[in-house]
Amino acid sequence: MHMRAWVRRPTLLVAIAMIPVEHPRHLPSPTPSFSMRMRLVFENIDYTIVGHMKSLLDSEGIPCEIRNAGAAGLAGEVPHTQVYPELWVLDKLDEPRAREFIRAYREKDASMPTPPDWICPKCTESVDGVYAECWNCGTAAPS
Numbered sequence: 001m002h003m004r005a006w007v008r009r010p011t012l013l014v015a016i017a018m019i020p021v022e023h024p025r026h027l028p029s030p031t032p033s034f035s036m037r038m039r040l041v042f043e044n045i046d047y048t049i050v051g052h053m054k055s056l057l058d059s060e061g062i063p064c065e066i067r068n069a070g071a072a073g074l075a076g077e078v079p080h081t082q083v084y085p086e087l088w089v090l091d092k093l094d095e096p097r098a099r100e101f102i103r104a105y106r107e108k109d110a111s112m113p114t115p116p117d118w119i120c121p122k123c124t125e126s127v128d129g130v131y132a133e134c135w136n137c138g139t140a141a142p143s
Helices: 047-059 092-111
Strands: 003-008 013-018 039-043 064-067 086-089
Touching (some): 039 092, 047 064, 047 086, 047 092, 086 092
Antiparallel strands (some): 003 013, 039 086
């Protein structure tokens, strides 16, 4: 969109181009943009863990989003820490509550005892204690 404004000077009529100009990027915006209100609260190399944390925060009523979800394809092209999936809260006012919730959840998760590994009675394979069925033959774990 190109408009002209005519300015009358004492002896000269001058046309001034009036082109809409965005706010300069090096100056702070008078109203903070949406991304300036967002805060990074969690990141992990494993997308499923980040997705689980998002579900937990959503259930607590904390709006959030995952960024870098599809960036794993860039691994090797850029430093691996820059392609980790990240969990961002949408409002910086929710950041302390989200961080506290994540901290408490991770502490509780770390303190839970892991069931002992077991040997499948059918095929004698070793199975990690967190699994209820044998990975090899599907036999249920002994009670």
